[in-house]
Amino acid sequence: MMHLVLADSELELVPKKIIKHPAVVKGKSKILDASLHHTAMKILKDWRRRGRPDIVHFFLLLANDSILNKEGWLRVYVHTRNNEVIYVKPETRIIKNYNRFKGLMEQLFEYKRVPLEGEPLMEMKKESLEELLSKLNGKRILFCMEGKKTKLEEVLEEEVVCIIGGFPSGDFLSPVYEFANEKISLYDEMLPAWIVEMEAIVAYEKKFLW
Numbered sequence: 001m002m003h004l005v006l007a008d009s010e011l012e013l014v015p016k017k018i019i020k021h022p023a024v025v026k027g028k029s030k031i032l033d034a035s036l037h038h039t040a041m042k043i044l045k046d047w048r049r050r051g052r053p054d055i056v057h058f059f060l061l062l063a064n065d066s067i068l069n070k071e072g073w074l075r076v077y078v079h080t081r082n083n084e085v086i087y088v089k090p091e092t093r094i095i096k097n098y099n100r101f102k103g104l105m106e107q108l109f110e111y112k113r114v115p116l117e118g119e120p121l122m123e124m125k126k127e128s129l130e131e132l133l134s135k136l137n138g139k140r141i142l143f144c145m146e147g148k149k150t151k152l153e154e155v156l157e158e159e160v161v162c163i164i165g166g167f168p169s170g171d172f173l174s175p176v177y178e179f180a181n182e183k184i185s186l187y188d189e190m191l192p193a194w195i196v197e198m199e200a201i202v203a204y205e206k207k208f209l210w
Contacts (some may be wrong), residue, residue: 001073001074001138002068002073002160003075003077003136003160004074004076004077004162005129005132005161005163006055006076006077006164007164008079008080008167008173008176009166009167010051010052010053010055010080010081011052011080011166012031012050012051017043017044018040018041018044021040023036023038023039031102031109032051033052035051035054037051052166052168055166055193056078056166058192059166059193061096063076063201064076066205067205068201068204071209073208073209074201076088076090078166079132079174080166081167083127083128086122087125088122089120089121104122112124112125129179130174133161133163136161138157138160139182140160140179140181141156141182142163142180142182142183142184143184143196143200144172144177144184144185145190146183147184148183152184152199152200153206156203156208162200163176164200
C-alpha cells in the first residue's frame, strides 16, 4: 500500500483579516485563491505561497485516476497549513471543474464531510502532520530539494508513506524532516507536487503491480 500525503498544502478559507477586501467580496470564493485574491493577500504572512487550492485539485485528480488507485493500492491524505487533514476514500470521484471543486472544499471546511448524507467520501479532521503520520504504517519517504538523488524503485517498499509538499515555493512549515526515514530529491529544480506524485506512483506500479 502506498500512502500519499500532501503536506502543508496551501488550502484554507479566506482569513478574517481580508474577508471584507473588495477583491474578496467581488470574487465570492470562500476558499483563499491567489488568482482571485492576489491584491488582498499582500497583508498576510507568507502571502506569496498561500492561496493555492489548484495544487490540491491537480494532486487529487492525478491520484484518483491512477492505475494504482483503481487497483486499490493507494490511500491519499491532504494536510493543510492550519493543521487540518482531509481523508480521501479511494472510490471518491474528484470534480474536474476547478470552481466546482472549490465549492466542494468550502462544504468540507463547513461540515467536515462530503457528501452530507450517507457514507462520507471525504472527511476533514483537526490534526497535525505528526498525528497523521503516527497512524500510517510503512517507510516514510520525504521528497525535498535537500534529499539524495537515487532511483525511486530502489527505496520504495511495499508499505510506504510518500510525503510531498503542497506549496508552490519555500519550505515545509511542519517539522517534517524529523519524521522522515529517507529524504529523496528527484531533480535539480523544485518540481510541482503533482509531477513528484506521478513519478512516485509510476515507480511503485512498476515495482509492485507488474
